[in-house]
Structures are given as C-alpha cells and as structure tokens.
Amino acid sequence: MNIFLGTSANACIGIGKAFVIPNAEKRIIPQQHITDDEREKHLQRFDNSLANVITAIGAQLAAVKGDKVQSEIFETYYLMLNDPEFLGEVRKSFASSDMPIEYVLNQKTEEYADRLRCSGNEYLAERAQDICDIFGRVLDDMLDYHPFKIESVPDGAVIVAKTMNPSDTIILSKRKIAGLALIEGGVSSHVGILARSYGIPAVFALDKVTEEIKTGNTVIVDGIAGEVIDCPDEDTIKSYEVKIEKEKQRLEALSKFRNLPAVTKDGVKFSVMANIGTVEEAEMAAQEGADGIGLFRTEFLFMNEANQDIGSAHVHASGFSEEKQFAAYKRVLEIMKGKPVVIRTLDAGGDKIIKSAELQAFSIEEKNPLMGLRAIRLSLENPNLLKTQFRALYRASVYGNLKIMLPLITSVEQVRDALSIAEMAKNELRSEGVKFVEDVPIGIMVETAAAAMIADCFAKITDFFSIGTNDLTQYTLCVDRENTAVAPMYNEFHLAVLRLISMTVKEAETAGIPVSVCGEMAGKNDSALVLAGMGVRTLSVSSKRITKIKALLSQFTLPELQAISAKNLNVGMTLEII
Template sequence: MNIFLGISASTGINTGKAFVIPEPVQRIIPQFPVSSQDVEKEWNRFTRAKDKISEKIKRQLDSLSNDSKQDKIQRELFETYLLMLDDPVFLEELKTELEGNPFNIEYILDIKTEEYAGRLRNSGNDYLTERAQDICDIFGRVLNELLNIRPFNIEQVPDGSVIVAKEMNPSDTIILSKRKIAGLALIEGGVSSHVAILARNYDIPAVFGLEKITKQVHTGERLIVDGTAGEIIQSPDEQTLSDYTRKIEEEKQHKQKILEFRDKPAQTKDGTKFNLYANIGTPDEAKIAAEEGADGIGLFRTEFLFMSESSESQVRTRSMSEEEQFEAYKSVLEVMKDKPVVIRTLDAGGDKIISAADLPYEEEKNPMMGLRAIRLTLQFTQLLKTQFRALYRASIYGNLKIMLPLITSTEQVIKAKEIAHQVMEELESENIPFNKDVPIGIMIETAAAGITADCLAKVSDFFSIGTNDLTQYTLGVDRENISVAPLYNEFHLAVLRLIQKTIEAANDQKIPISVCGEMASKTDSVMVLAGMGIRNLSMGPRRISYIKENLSNITIDELQAISAKSLNNL
C-alpha cells in the first residue's frame, strides 16, 4: 500500500482501477541531409505515409451516413482532405524542394506545409485562410505517420476507471460526461481549472499535485481517491479498503439526506430568498440541473459543445454549424421551460483549444492573455454571427439570455450588439421567428471590467461575475499552475473589492447581477457573497442542495457580519 498526498480539487471518495494516460509525444522534426541516391527513397517513404492516411480517411468516409446533416459536414471535410493529399501543385513543389535541397522528407514536408499554408493565410480570402488550417492538419497527420507518432485516444478509457495522468486538456474532459469515471489523479492542474470545475460538476472526486504518480502507478491497480482529504491510496490493504467502503456508504447516505432540499426554496434561516442556478456545458446537463431543482441555467459554456464535436474524430472537423447549435440551445430551453437560461457565446482560446479546421488557432506565448473569448469572435465575426443566428432562432422556445465572455471595454459590447442587430434584421427578412427582446449581458472576469463596471452597466442588460478568471487576472496567478496554487486566493481583498464595486455599479444602473464562478458553489465563499448583497448564484448542479442546506442554517445579519469582516481584512 502506498499513499500519495496532493491537493483536493473535487471532494468525495471513490475507488476504481487505475488507467494511466501516456504523456503526449511532442512532434520533433529531425533534420539531416540525404545523398542524391536516397532522394527517391525519401519520396517513396512520403508516398507510403500519404497513402496510409488517405486510406484511413476513405474508410472513415465510407462509414458516414448520406442522410445525416452532421455526417454531410464531415463528408465535405474528408473529401477536401483527400483532394489536398493529391494536390498536384503542392506535391510538385514538395518534390522539387526535396530534389534541390536533399534533406530528410519530414524536414522538407514540415517546411513546405508551413510555407504553403502561410501563402493561403496571407491571401486575404476567408475561404483560403480556412484551407490553410486544413493543409496543416492533414499533412500533420502524414508527418505523424512518418515519425511513427500515434496520438492517444481518450475514448480508450473504460468505465469505472481512476484516470491517472500528468494533466488533462479541457477537450479531453468530454470523457467525464461520457464515461462513469471513478476519479482523477493528476500531477498538474489548479483547483479552479476547467478540469476541476467539470469534475465537481459531475461529482467525480479529484486530487491534483501528485508528483511522480504516473511513474509509480500502473494501469489496472486498485486506487482509492479521497478527494476530500487530497489523498490517493495505491493497492490498499483489506482493512483500509473496508474503512473506505464504510466512508463511501456514509457519503451516499448524506447525499440522500440532502435530496430533501431539491424541491425547497433557497433561503436563509430568517427568510431571505436566493436564486440558485446551474452551470452546464452540454444539453444533457440541463436535465441534471432540472432534477437538482435549479432555478434556471446561470451559465451554459458553449465551448464544450464545440469541444465535444471536434473530439469525435481524429480528423479536425468544421466547428458546429448553425443548425447543430440551434438544436442544442433549443433542447436546453425546452428542458428548463420558462426558467431563465443564460447561454455564453463561444469562449474558445486560452486553455480551451477547439480542434476545428475553420477555427483559427496559433500557438501563443501567453494564451490566457491572448486571442480568446470575445476577442476571438469579434475578430472572426462569422463565428459570432452563426452563434447569434442559432441563439435567436432558439429564443422562441424558452427564456433565453445571451452572455458575452471576457469583456474589457464598452466598445466590445457595442460591437457585439451591432452584430446581434444585423442577425435580427437578417432573420426578419427571412421570415424566421425569434424573440426581439433577448437580454445581452456580460461576464465580469477581469480587473478592467470590475474597475469600469459603472460604464459597462450602461451598455449591458445584466452582469455575471466569473470569479475564477477575475481572481486569476487580478492577482496575476495562473489558476492551472499547481506551483503557485497557494497564491490563488478568491478572498484576496483586491478580488473582494472588485466584486463589491461591480455589485454597486449593477445596483446603481438597476440591472440584475449574479456570480457564476466557483465562489458560488463553496460554503465559505457563498456566505461572503451573500453578505455583500448577491442573491443570484450559479454553480455545478449537484451543489445546489448543499448550498440550500447551508443557507437554511444562517441569518442574513450573520452573513453580512461575515462579509464585513472579509472586506476589512487589511
């Protein structure tokens, strides 16, 4: 038996067999000269690799339905890839370069692919820019074949596993909703990372900061994940396993007791009422939210829809079509009936990389400060326009509100609203029904937004405070970095003062305000927020009954005293 100590990222206890995810192989392109006699040999190596990829795509193409709209989009992409693999102009350029500059074919292919893609990117034509993404992707697969790199498929993880890994990308976390995962044991990751947030959403115990665990644990070994204590127990003895089996049973009994709060209103001991909403990432989670007694959806993270779409295939797909998005939004609105549903526009970029061939992506030195969220969609406006069309079309099926992420200026809000107005004019001219009065609000998740909240309140229909990014950006602490985890402090006076300033601005302008970050789901931080005047909280669906229980045991005066103490903690 061996015990690993880490940091609790998601509470709870569970047991299961380890599944160790291998670390991704970095594509390192070798460079070495070849003799003139070996040029033909290098070309034949390329041809064999290209033909293998072509055959794989043809098999995938044959498996697609001719009737499905989703398969039609996939089919178009596969056919484009096949044309590119046999593009005579590119192949001629590649062979000419190999003969005139005899180096190994991997090196030549890497150079020519990037050169060709660069010409397409700089063409000034949107269609050709998209083809630049395609050519990098498909010939990247040929490079992987030449280098014998086999990307790991997260779908290989079986039900009931404890995932053991160095880290998990947000796109990999789609498996958390698709499999019955017993727990997470990671070397890296912050307690406010998207991986941790999703683990809590799905009630999966998780422990991060586990040094060397991937080297010492092997696939198939029995693990106990104690997310509450922040421990992983490897190959437990009979007594330990018996003790933890009892703890798991006690936890189940407490969860059963909590269920009595599902149908009760959220209110303090002295009757102050609250609205408790749910944070979701997929339409299926809306059903969980409804079952858990949510007053609505406070945050629908639409980027996870796009991630789910792009993770279905090893080949980069197109980002979600208008029709696919419409069906997803419609289904959530119908599940929630007349309850409010806040849907956030695409928050891609940063740590949330979406593998879509038409979604611009380049490596950035500091991606969390780079081209992400509203910055990305305002630069590539077709993404936002398509999403607005789907949202407005779905608006007639429920109580929709639209939210813009990572806003830092009034100009961004105004520009986004102009695009929304254009979309409404288009829908009207096409005689497509929609609700003209859908509120458009914003996330307050940067210091810039908090400081200028009085200005932003004049152009926004509502505020929602994203405390995860607000804390990260205000304190300059990477919430994904385990090394600086102790510095990530949501109760830092600077963060609390920005929240207070935002509340005051919303109240002055008489617009609704809520909190949808992780502070809204934790017992201690909920008490501070409630004492500051927040009455709308959005959290993982399974936390709703716990927060109801917590609020029912305290008065509003006690909550105000707690927050006053935090705000005066100099």
C-alpha cells in the same frame, strides 16, 4: 502501508486489488534505407493497416452508439485517421525520404504531438496523447506488434499504470473498476473526463507507483485527498469503508434538495443555476434541479466540432453555421421549460483556441493571448460571425426564456457596438418574416477590474451583470493560474477581488438590474457564503454542485451570511487602519 501523493482527477474513493499494467514495450521502428522499388509496397502496407484500424474504430463507434462520451472519443479517433492534411504530410515526407514508411509515420506523429503539447492550450496539449494512441495502433498493425491486452484486467481492480489511453478507459468502464492510479495524466485529459463521467475514483501525477505497488495488493484510491494508499492496515480500510458509506448517505440526503428552492433559514430565496457547455449538460442540469442556466459557454460547441480535427495542424470550426447554433440554443431552452437561460456569445481566444477561416483575425500570433484578441474583441473583429450568432439566438428566443451575455467587456463602446450588430440581426430577421422575441435582455460579464470600476456606466446600457470570478481574480492579481510558479498566488479571497465584486453588486442594486456570479467562487462552500452575504442572490455552478449549494444556504440566516462577508471584506481592519 505506503502513501503516494498525487493530483485528484475525480473526487471519490475506491478500494480494490491492484492490477499493475506493465509499461508498454518500446516499438522497434525499422530505420534501414529503402530503394525506390520498395516504395509501393511500403505505401500499400500503410494503407492496409490504416484501413484495418479505421474498420476497428468504426466497429467500436457503432458499439457505443447512444453513449455521448464514448462516441466523442471514437469520433475523434476516426477523424484523426481520416485527416487528409496529416495523411498528406506523411505521404509527402515519405516521398522525399529514403526511410521506411513506419519511420516516417512515427516521426510525423511525434512532430504533431509535440506541436499540440507546446500549443499553450491545455485542451490541445491533452490531445497529444490521442494522436499518439491512434496512430500507434496503425504502427502496431504494420509491425505486427501485439501489446498488452487491456481486456485481461479483472473486474473491481484498481488500475495502476504509467498512463492510460482513452480507448482503454472506455473498455475498463464496463468492468466496474475500483480506481485509477496513474503516473501521468491531466485533469482535463480524456482519461480524466471519462473517469468523472463513469464515477471512477482517480488520482494522477503519482510517482513510482508502478514500481512499488504489486499486482494483488489492496489499494485505496482517495480522489478527495489526492492520495493512493498501498497495503493499508485493517483500521485504515475500515475507516475508508466508513467514509464511503457516509459519502453515499450524504449524497442521498442531498437529493431531497433537488426539487426544492434554495432558501436560507430565515426565508431569503436564492437562485442556483447551472454552468454548461453542451446540450447534454443542460439535460443534466434539469435533472439536478437547476433554477435555470446561468452560463452557456457557446465556445465549447465550436471547440467540440473544431477539435474533432485535432490531428490536423489547422483546427477548423465547422460549428459556426447559424442552423447548428439555432438547433443547440433551441434545444437548451426547451429543456429548461421556461426557466432563464443565459447564453454567452463566443468567448474564444486566450486558452480557448479555435482556428477557422471564419476567424481571420485569429491567425495573428500573440505573445500574451490572455491579454489579446479574445472574447468580445475577437467577435467585434469578425462582425459577421457575431451577427450570425445573434441571428441564431434571436430565432431560438421564441422557445424559452433567453438572455444574451457579452464576455470580457471593458468599455461602453464595446457594448454599443455589439448592440448595434444585434439590431442588424433583428432587422434582417424582421425583413425575412422570422419570429423572435424583440426585448431579449442583453447583459455583460464583469470579469476585469475595468468593468467593475465603471459598473455604474454599464448599468445604464445593459440589462444584467454576471460576475466571472475566474478571470476577475486572474486579471486583478496578474496571476496565471495555469502557471505552477505563481499558481499559489491565485487567491479569490484577496481583498482587491472581494472589493471589486462588492462594488459591482452595489452598482447593480442601485441601478435595479440583476447580478449573478458564474465563476468557480459560486460553487465553493466558503466563497458561496461570502457572495451570498454581499447581496448576490443568483449563483451559477456546475450541475453536480447544485444540491450541495442549496443545502449549504439552508443552514444559515441572512444576518449570518452578511457577517461572514463583512469579516472577509476586512471592514473592521480597514476602520482600524484609518
């Protein structure tokens, strides 16, 4: 028995026979010089292979129509293959080179992939694999190279490989795969997203698994612990079979909370809402029994549109139109059927890069983007963009219970400026005779120490608070949680973070305005209890956590929750020091 440690990409368990996918043989790219007379033939071969791959992708896209996750992958590939900027650069480089078209295409693909990997943005870095995958297919067609066929993988196998292409993962999703064990891969990669979407247990960042695990070996993929066990003994297999059965029973037991309110043992009511980024996620939230939407990250609407063009050096956001926004907001409000829906204005910047002609200020090169022109700052630098978003939001307001939230607020002036733009949008709609709800509540994200420290000032001019614990922790502790060198210092239970949260909750209570938490703390068992004991009565979490949090709260009384909070706030220690 051999245990490999890695990173969990989907927290569930699978047992099956290993199928080790061999590392792809390296393509032999021709490097002999060509003459001018040969150029036309090279370009014709490139165009033919490009057309062949576009046709194949188009057929695959048609075959998965109705499956959003699969469709998005193939749509991304289709747009990459038709990206005029990338293809133009390939042709331009070939025109000034005396090397074969295969050599030029390979060089340009690697150049663009490296650019994405070094972008400083996790989403873009993960897309480097996509561009290598799809233009690798074009190269294979040009070279008449036929790599390993993923279709040969048997049903029920545990896939062991160096890496996986998203398109291969889609094929495997139809084969009832027992698990994925990969040397490479990121949690936010398309492969990771697909694994979670299809319920495939997955562990990435494993060392030497393709060398030491043999095809046919029994393998356990423990996506909860982030482990892969090769050739487990009978006792280990039996213990994991028990775990799988218990998890199945636990999920079935939790399902009873789906349509029940969140209530403590002594009858204190809570709202457990959902964090979403797309319309489809709103549908999932409704199915999971969400009490509403506590955070609709609108930037993901724009990123999904913009990043379809990921093969380009410039990412263009075509999703900023008022009509597209209105349609999305309206649909989410309709799905939630009168339950509150908190929609956050564009929170672009930092690690959520969107480049567009509509975001001129975004072209500035920033040394520290997380501290730079992002969120409300970026929106206020582009007032027409913010006004368009307000117009779409107000137009949608008549279809449900809308609330609007402003991100990364650090000053009263920012709120006043945003409210002024909102009023301009309302005046335009009035003059056009468009119906909308006049008194849509507008609140702020409390995600910096500055906002928490002057929460009393914000409470006088806003309608609600939502505490974003991810950024609050990061900014308070000066820790970039994406930086592995300091990631262990990222601690949501740091006394400074907890005190800032407690301070914000108390100021909201004093002012009589609602306060919620929509950061990761709200969806974790230990921190959810602490927040509940502090006085937070609305928690917004990922849809899959809703029933779990409801079940958790039902196990405690309010005094018990308050005792847990007091202990974590170090009340006793503080008094002792004084």
